[in-house]
Amino acid sequence: MNSPSDELIEGANGGIQPGRYYGRGVPYLPIDGYPGKLIAIEGTDGVGRSTQILLLREWLEVKGYGVIETGWTRSPLMQPTIELAKASNTLNKLTFVLLYATDFADRLEKEIIPALKAGFVVLSDRYIFTALARAGVRGTDRQWLRNLYGFAIAPHLVFYLKTDVETLIGRVLASRGMDFWESGMDLKLGDDIYDSFRAYQNKLLREYNSMAEEFHFRNIDARKPVEVIQDELRRQVAAFLEA
């Protein structure tokens, strides 16, 4: 379908405005001028996002900011359905993408937007980039995906915890092990889970890297010690909030 290109999410420097909808937003929810701030922490599985968010929240609250956390697939509406679908392996890639988008819409309307309206700092553990990366490596049309997520709000800050696949393998094995979905076993990239994990995560990393410029990622080297990463996050968040 042809549509005016100025309404689409455009490529690098394509006029993304933090705190506004990326594209065709939710017409019945005008969000302009809401005082809250949206900060997204992105990165693949096992990169240490939750630890960093925990520390960041603590620090922000000590400084007197109200903080609300939101995550990927945590909406009460969709969580049971997504878990069911994952377990039964009946999802094809298109329904997978749409279920996640539904879940995100639910959280956006019921958690994120009200929190921004009330002046909270919203820390998002993963954001739409996770969905774009996962669907992108599975061959879903990239422009369609960007139009779909046109109702998402562009975060004020996007931190991308960047790592390499070797580091990732070490961390995942040392913690909970490789699982079916994290290893992209549905893509049939390799016969065993290790080969599949490596190939899949490599593809994911490439996909994230390709989005860095488009969505104004702030890259953070996730291979550094936890405290070093946290200091960097705090420095950048403080610079933004106190500006």
Next chain:
Amino acid sequence: MLNNLMQPHEYPGKLFVVEGIDGSGKTTQLGLLAKWLVAEGHRVFVTEWNSSALVKAATKTGKKKNALTPMTFSLLHATDFADRLLYKIIPPLKAGMIVLADRYAYTAFARDVTRGVDRQWVRELYSFAVRPDLALYFRVPIDVSLDRLTARRVKLKFYEAGMDMGWSANPTESFRLFQGSVLEEYDRLVDEFGLQVVDASASITAQQRVVRERVAPLLTPQAERIHEQPVG
């Protein structure tokens, strides 16, 4: 950019769609069309809006708690549609069958926009849909549809009556306001997507005659017979 809904599909089968508000009589007409096609020796598969098992559970939870917003309502139905398209619609089309769909993406275009979802966004959302070979829109005045539903003593459904919009606490009045607005959206779709209008206030038999006249030229005998090869 996906563009499927705007260009003809290349499957050997045929996809015929009926559209219209509740009480337009489209389901009755689809049933009669199916009878005729089967009697003529065609292989027919019927599919309904909102019938996939995967999302039924979530929709139910959402509806019960009145927890669906216009956006999640829209996205859930798109998920359901995607599931049905890939498992129920495309395979029979590939097999050269006739697929009859009771409501299609146009239902979403009309209803979701009435609920306040962006008109262009929902069109882009459904751009993966297969373009029907024929889409019949059963146009009916709101009073006729309400009379039909009342005569059947059908209790107006919460979302069908647009009760979630809070426009009126009275289901009948809410239905009139909501579906009245849905009718206006349907009218936009007629030109945009080439829907063929059927006057749904005419008698059932008269309407069915029109339906069969429109369908007949699209039936390619070889499309069905090509698969009728001897077994073994």
